[in-house]
Amino acid sequence: MRRITIYSPNCYTYGAMTVGGVLKEKFKDRYDIKLVRHLDNNTLNLFLKSDIVILSLYSTLHILDNKLKEVIEFVRKQSKKRDKNIKIYVGGPVSAYPEVILGEMKVDGVILGEGEISTPNVIEGDREGLAYLENGEVVINELKEKPELISKPLIPKDIGNQNIRGANVYIETHRGCLGNCTFCQVPRFFGRRIRSKPLELVLEEVKEFKRKGAKRIAVSGGTGSLYNFKKDVNKSAFIELLEGIGNIVGSKNLSVPDMRVDYVDEDILDAIKRYTIGWVFYGIESGSDRILKSMRKGTNREKNLYAIQLAKENDVKVGGSFIVGYPGEREIDYLLTKDFIVEAELDDVFVSIAEPIPKTELCNLVLKTPLEENLTFKPHMGGYRRFNLTESEARCLDLMLHGEQWKPKPSVITKKKFLLYLNETKRQGEDIRNITRLIFRYRNCLM
Known part of the structure; x- marks a missing residue:
């Protein structure tokens, strides 16, 4: 089974848990969904075993986190060595300013807006609700739809x-x-x-x-x-x-x-x-x-x-x-x-x-x-x-x-x-x- 890992720095935010719940419900037979909050060796190994990594960031300071940037670079290099294309996306409140994220972090894209709709779209390969770089230019595909608040969160054991x-x-x-x-x-x-x-x-x-x-x-x-x-x-x-x-x-x-x-x-x-x-x-x-x-x-x-x-x-x-x-x-x-x-x-x-x-x-x-x-x-x-x-x-x-x-x-x-x-x-x-x-x-x- 393929794997998606959601990283929410230092704490499990409700937004990260909600996206995890949506993905688990929609892709339960295709993806194993993991939610983590500590950036340690265990998390790094989990990233390397994943097909998709979602960084659920809620503070502008996360964009400036050099340790996180080093981890992204390491995962990219290891992914290339292993001939495995691990996709890395950023979501969360910081997605309101995708130009900054794409200028500062080497990620595949920014999942825009409220994640219940846009995240499954991106997992399916659709670019609606995604911002990304194309020929050095930022492309922003806004998702106008507002989701109903009916999703059940993925609650971590700890x-x-x-x-x-x-x-x-x-x-x-x-x-x-x-x-x-x-x-x-x-x-x-x-x-x-x-x-x-x-x-x-x-x-x-x-x-x-x-x-x-x-x-x-x-x-x-x-x-x-x-x-x-x-x-x-x-x-x-x-x-x-x-x-x-x-x-x-x-x-x-x-x-x-x-x-x-x-x-x-x-x-x-x-x-x-x-x-x-x-x-x-x-x-x-x-x-x-x-x-x-x-x-x-x-x-x-x-x-x-x-x-x-x-x-x-x-x-x-x-x-x-x-x-x-x-x-x-x-x-x-x-x-x-x-x-x-x-x-x-x-x-x-x-x-x-x-x-x-x-x-x-x-x-x-x-x-x-x-x-x-x-x-x-x-x-x-x-x-x-x-x-x-x-x-x-x-x-x-x-x-x-x-x-x-x-x-x-x-x-x-x-x-x-x-x-x-x-x-x-x-x-x-x-x-x-x-x-x-x-x-x-x-x-x-x-x-």
């Missing part, structure tokens, strides 16, 4: 050993987002129309994940409460979803990590309190209305504070995520974010430096900003100067420390914790600079 922010797996309940945030890839990749998976199928999947050893489940899909969302209709579908999953895994083993402040109300928060671990995570991003408008968040400081207070009144703990170093962020904008954290008293704070994901509006803004004016390249000359940080890195570190001090129960900043945040900040800064250099190399096809 799913219970996986840990992604405390959960064994992030399940997908719907695709699409009504938002229009400039830094987010979701509306572009999945569209703005909400497509939801049938409740019965979601619950069946949760039971199967539990049988395979998964204990902690997180509901993904961008904004959880958009599940089966229709205007002027109550939120009963989302509440029923949480109740159903909570009854299977237990409320202590279910989380809903990502929510928009403009799609929560008392009923939703009550359901989160009753059926989940009792946390909600809002994408606040900034305390400056000017920056929020630039990000097209569709919210403002007042709405964000109201949603936080509403959650607290319903006895739900609140985490907030923030972005620093956004193009045009002034010192006053950053100080307004610090003031917001003081007023909000969040139970947890997550800080990241603005990442220009290719083909997002943020990417275009970064490409229009000279590097000497980019805060992730501009040296910091203030209080953290001795740590050789850029302005974005200094704000990231400072906001992490500030968030710890303004929790309802403030945390002591030990030397160990300080160094942990400092190293995390430097890692983020270096990653964003590498991505920025990458998009500048391909600016002609990204803008």
